[in-house]
Amino acid sequence: MITQVEITHTFNATRELVFRSFTESEHLQNWWGPKEWTFHVAKADFRPGGVFHYSQNPADGDVMWVKFVYNEMITPERVVYTSYFSDEDGNIVRAPFNENWPLETLNTLTFTENGGKTTLTAIVAPAASATEEELKTFGESQVMVHEGFSGTFNQLEDYLSKELK
Structure with missing residues (x-):
């Protein structure tokens, strides 16, 4: 059974800029999430123990x-x-698209720079508390996860190309 999805994307930008794009809301709000969706930041505290x-x-x-x-x-x-x-108060709720989606996912982002370009590797996995049904749903949804992150990373690529001009 598939227990994680790995997505890799290389950006034509420095590691520091790509990292800041993930850890500063003034950047993140310009590219994160599905294309053409309205995005609103309620809380942004980018540090261990912090919340976005x-x-x-x-x-x-x-x-x-x-x-x-x-x-x-x-x-x-x-x-x-x-x-x-x-919910609006930050309490955990079931995913609106599938009630068997894992309640929590663990996301690991690694940033590696080579020659002024940055390779981002994202690993997404159900949290350790996931049930068998949630693990099964996650495994069956790997294409959706991959496409979602890839689309979002393409938006970041577009955003960075404008930022660097």
Whole structure:
């Protein structure tokens, strides 16, 4: 059974800039999430133990809240956070698209620079508390996870190309 998804993307930008794009809300709010969705930052505290809580809303759908809790942050090398769908107050709720989606996922981002370009490796896995059904759902959803992160990273690439001009 597939227990994690790995996504790798190389950006034409320094590691420091790519890292800041993930750890500063003035950057993150310009590219994170599905394309064409409205994005609102409710709380941004980028440090171990800190929280990033936001809402995103498609033009034709209901608002969706998500919360990250940062476990580790090593500037500019690595970010580890737990993410989950939440209500407006930050309480864990079931994913709106599948009630068997893991309540929490562990996300590890590693930033490696080579020749002025940065390779980001993201590993997404269900949290240790996931049930068998949640693990099965996650395994069956690997394409969705990969496509979601890849699309988001493409948006970051577009954002960085504008930032660097």
